[in-house]
Amino acid sequence: MSLSALIDDVAPTAVELRHELHAHPELSFEEFETAERVVEQLRKMPNLDIQTGIAKTGVMATLNGDRGGPCVLLRCELDALPMQEESDLPYRSTVDGKMHACGHDGHMACLLGAARVLSEMGDDIPGCIKFVFQPAEEGYGGGKVMIEEGILDHPKVDAAFALHGWPYLPLGVVGVHAGPTMASADFFDVTIQGQGTHAAYPHRGNDPVVIGAQIIQAAQTIVTRATDPLDSAVISITQFHAGTAHNVIPERAKLTGTIRTLREPVRNATLARFEQLARSIAESFGATLEIEWGGGYPVLVNDAACVDLVKDVAHATLGAERVAADMRASMGGEDFAYFAQAVPSAFWRLGVATQDAAAQPTLHQPNYDFPDEAVATGIRMHCELALEYIKRHAR
Ligand SMILES: [Zn+2]
Ligand SMILES: [Zn+2]
Structure with a gap:
């Protein structure tokens, strides 16, 4: 069977599977049933060596691990988000407060479809392909844990x-660019410890609400005054909690x-400057400040040759009109x-946009849904990318 015929054959099953995954979302590092569903599918495919329980719930299936040719890794994510789905879809989330709002259900369906096609072609492929289903992409770094547990070795990748559905691009259009493409993502928790007092006698304390307000204002000057205008930085303060009463200064x-940047030196400088500024503002009012850092995803830097391969494959299989010419980085x-x-x-x-920009639900919104129509294109791109990489790097 030709590649196109194989893809036509597997796409409807992949779509059905997406609906099933969409209806049963699980959160980061708790994707036990999701991983089971993935493994159940992989076990039906020939020529795969399946490893489970990597980074707790992660799964990897290796095709032709002992063949000795080039080794390509294709990755998708297992986890959903802690939010309530708002949709009338027949396959909407069956779990209160959890949903696949980042489309990882669609990414799994595309990768499982590709695994099925490529595993059936197994003997004809002069290289190795690793299909990685990683846990905990949404802030908990499951991919990092899988790498620490050795998925890039034996054979060496x-x-x-990796594919991500993108609601800011029209359906079926591929967008990619070299260099920094996704931002560093650091989270902070700041505690300002002041002196509480009666609201009518503010001079008897030092008000952490006023200190917090100063920090919020001053933080934006790090972006506008301390960062090279040709670099990118975002500082967003998303929670401010204090106090219990109208007449008590807490x-x-x-x-x-969170702080986002597109270059590691900018990231380091922005984090250091934020901490220094917040601490010195608190101290200048006689308060103390504690800061805890979390998250910590580095800048995602795309390799130029890999990007050229994605573009070449998209041109050849989808046509020039379905390759975005002006793709930019995202924060x-x-x-x-x-x-x-x-x-x-x-x-x-x-691209997964099926509506015009104003109406199109975007990532992490309660009505986002990876469209069925994108699944076959995702499968096709995964397959062609792996095959073309192996062909170009044949040993
Ligand atoms: Zn997400
Ligand atoms: Zn995502």
Whole structure:
């Protein structure tokens, strides 16, 4: 059977599977049933060596692990988000407060479809392909843990590719570009410890609410005054908690938020400057400040040769009109960044917009849904990328 015929054959099953996965979302590092569903499918395919329980719930299936040719890794994510789905879909989430709002159900369906096609072609492929289903992409770095547990070795991975559905591109259009493509993502929890007092006698304390307000204002000057205008940085303060009453100045205030950048030196400078500024503002008012850092995804830097391969494959299989010419970086974070730090990689975007921009649900919105129509294109791109990489790097 030709590649196209094989893809036509597997796409309807992949779509059905997506619906099933969409209806049963699980959160980061708890994707036990999701991993089971994935493994159940992989076990039906020939020529695969399946490993489970990597980074707790991660799964990897290796095709032709002992063949000795080039080795390509294709990656998708297992986890959903802690949010309530708002949709009338027949396959909407059956779990209160959890949903696949980042489309990882669609990514799994595309990769399982590709695994089925490529595993059936197994003997004819002069190289190795690793299909990676990683846990905990949404802030907990499951990909990093899988790498620490050795998925890039035995055989050694030469290049890695990952697809993400992109609601800012028209359906079926591929977007990719070289260099920094997703931002570093650091989270902070700041606690300002002041002196509480009666609201009518503010001079008897030092008000952590006023100190917090100063920190919020001053933080934006790091972006506008301390960062090279040709670099990118975002500081967003997303929570400010303090106090219990109208007439009590509290003793403590908490701020949380995130910092995003597109270059590691800018990231380091922005984090250091934020901490220094917040601490010195608190101290100048006689308060103390504690700061805890979390998250920590590095900048995702796409390899130029891998990006060229994605573009070439998209041109050849989808046509020039379905390759976005003006793709830009995003300030979103992605733990595929850890793969890209370890091996030449490309994180590419598959357009999933089925409506005009104003009406189109975007990532992490309660009505986002990876469209069925994109699944076959995702399968096709995965297959062609792996085959073309192996062909170009034949030993
Ligand atoms: Zn997400
Ligand atoms: Zn995602």
